[in-house]
Each structure stands twice: as structure tokens, then as C-alpha cells.
Amino acid sequence: MTEVFDPHGIEQAVFVIGERHASLDEPWRAERRARLIHVNEGVLTVHTESGRWVVPPARALWIVANTLYCLHATRPVHLYSLYVATDSASDPAADPAPDAEPLPAQSGALVPDALVQALLATAADLPHDRPPGEPARRLLQVLLDRVADLPAAPLGLNWPDDPRAQRIAEALSANPAQSLVLEELAAAAGVTARTAARLFAKETGQTFGQWRQQLRLLAALEHLGAGESVTQVALEVGYSDVSSFIAVFRDAFGDTPARYFR
Structure with missing residues (x-):
């Protein structure tokens, strides 16, 4: 299993990380940011205190901020994770996030379209050690707007x-x-x-x-x-x-x- 990424050291309000793992068995954790996990390859199982999800390729899971969760994969998995500071009070060090349509208020599985998948892959290559420039901010703006409109997928269980x-x-x-x-x-x-x-x-x-x-x-x-x-x-x-x-x-x-x- 490769090392699990820790987002707490990044000050940007919105950023994307790409990760590959031979397998995954994360301990329970909670983020101060909301997180969209898109499964590019493999199958990811996600547990929260109130639900279970199984996320296959080309599907994603939105996890609202401050939700306790853990990730599990028995085989290789390739993920793109979009982290969003949805509440400035919960992430005071972050740069202001681009304006966007209201993001999902509850955790749940989603169906990303081809544009969202392409935007995630492109955004994962942006630098995370400095504030995004105007082109990057526009890219992230479009990504957030698209995430707000993604349809739900029946991949969960209360x-x-x-x-x-x-x-x-x-x-x-x-x-x-x-x-x-x-x-x-x-x-x-x-x-x-x-x-x-x-x-x-x-x-x-x-x-x-x-x-x-x-x-x-x-x-x-x-x-x-x-x-x-x-x-x-x-x-x-x-x-x-x-x-x-x-x-x-x-x-x-x-x-x-x-x-x-x-």
C-alpha cells in the first residue's frame, strides 16, 4: 500500500490530488474540507458512521466536511480527489474558494460526466504550493459548477x-x-x-x-x-x-x- 495523502498541509481552498494504491486500508479520519473521490480505476469501498458505499470506475463519492470515514480497496485503485473548503470558518488558513453553485449538502455517490473527469485529471497536475493563477481558478470554477449538478448514483446503503x-x-x-x-x-x-x-x-x-x-x-x-x-x-x-x-x-x-x- 502506498502512503496515504494528507491534505492538511495545503492552504488552497480548492485543489485536486491524484493517487494510486496497490491496496488501501485507511484508518478512520475526518477532513475539514469536503471531498469528492473519483474512482478512475479499481473499486473503492467507503464507510461512514451512517452509511456504506461501493464506488466502481467512472463513479465518485461526495463526502461533506467533518464527516468521519474510512476507505478500503483490496486491489489496485487510481483515485482523483477534489478537496473543497466549503466553510471558511472551518478552514481559516485557506485562500478564498472560487464562487460556485451550491455543492451537495449530504454525502452520496455521483456520476461524473466526461468533462468532470477530464477537469479532475487536469487539475491534479496544478501546483499546490502557491495560490492558483487566473487560468487555474477558472478551471476550478468550472469543475465546482459541474460537481454541483452531477446526478446521484445508487451505490450506497444507509x-x-x-x-x-x-x-x-x-x-x-x-x-x-x-x-x-x-x-x-x-x-x-x-x-x-x-x-x-x-x-x-x-x-x-x-x-x-x-x-x-x-x-x-x-x-x-x-x-x-x-x-x-x-x-x-x-x-x-x-x-x-x-x-x-x-x-x-x-x-x-x-x-x-x-x-x-x-
Whole structure:
């Protein structure tokens, strides 16, 4: 694993860093700036206290400032990270940021267009040891304006806050393929199935069945990104019928598993 970049020594309000890692297992951290992480190659898994995301190539994750998070990748990954001081009070040493459209107020996965991807790659080559010149400021201005309008991507999963629901979530996360029904999972977590169902709906915004399906799909993205076959991945995330897995995957992500990473 290569050394993880520390942005705290850079005073610019807006800048982009490119990073390559053979693997990644960052400790939990929080930034005073917001961060857009674009995955150029590989698959990145991101945990926050309230959510999980799996970010494949050509997708990105926006993390609001002061959010506790960690990054994980089991295989090589190439990232571009846009750091933005969204609140001058939280970053008083930074130079003023260019004016821009309102940036996302919540963390979430996004779909960068070709222009944003090109701007990120270009901005990563700008110097970070001095204030940007006018051409660089204009480039960063366009980048921020484009980020504000990027569409969301269904690559996340809200994590329950209640300890009883968390025990169920952690058990399923450790083994997405397990076939235990909610009644069995709830009993092992010391809660009734009715209460567990209510907790998942209240704290994740999804029914338990929807939440479990999304967990399996995100696990599938991780395995597919590691180069495993569609049949192998379907079995590893709990589908005995490969055709059913392909249909659910296509409904969620708009393409078949075999074509998604092309």
C-alpha cells in the first residue's frame, strides 16, 4: 500500500490530488474540507458512521466536511480527489474558494460526466504550493459548477443506528449469502422480527428486504471489481439462480454484471 495523502498541509481552498494504491486500508479520519473521490480505476469501498458505499470506475463519492470515514480497496485503485473548503470558518488558513453553485449538502455517490473527469485529471497536475493563477481558478470554477449538478448514483446503503439493528446488519455484511430469514436474524440479535423490521424502515429508509438486496448488490460490485465471474459472484452474495441475479443487478445499475465494468 502506498502512503496515504494528507491534505492538511495545503492552504488552497480548492485543489485536486491524484493517487494510486496497490491496496488501501485507511484508518478512520475526518477532513475539514469536503471531498469528492473519483474512482478512475479499481473499486473503492467507503464507510461512514451512517452509511456504506461501493464506488466502481467512472463513479465518485461526495463526502461533506467533518464527516468521519474510512476507505478500503483490496486491489489496485487510481483515485482523483477534489478537496473543497466549503466553510471558511472551518478552514481559516485557506485562500478564498472560487464562487460556485451550491455543492451537495449530504454525502452520496455521483456520476461524473466526461468533462468532470477530464477537469479532475487536469487539475491534479496544478501546483499546490502557491495560490492558483487566473487560468487555474477558472478551471476550478468550472469543475465546482459541474460537481454541483452531477446526478446521484445508487451505490450506497444507509446503516442503522440502533444497536439491535446494527447486529443484524453486521451479521449480513459479514456473510451476504446467508439464507437466514428476518425472524432468525432478529432472534440472534435479541429483538423481535416486528421490531427489527420497524427499525430498518425507520433508520435506513428501506424495508429490511430492500436493504438486504442492496447490501448484496454492493457486495457483488466489490467481487466483480476483483475480477470474479458473474456465476461465482451470484453465489457469493446469495443468489442460487444466476439469471435472477443478473435481472436484479440490471434493474439497479442499468446494465448487466458482465458489461458494467467494461
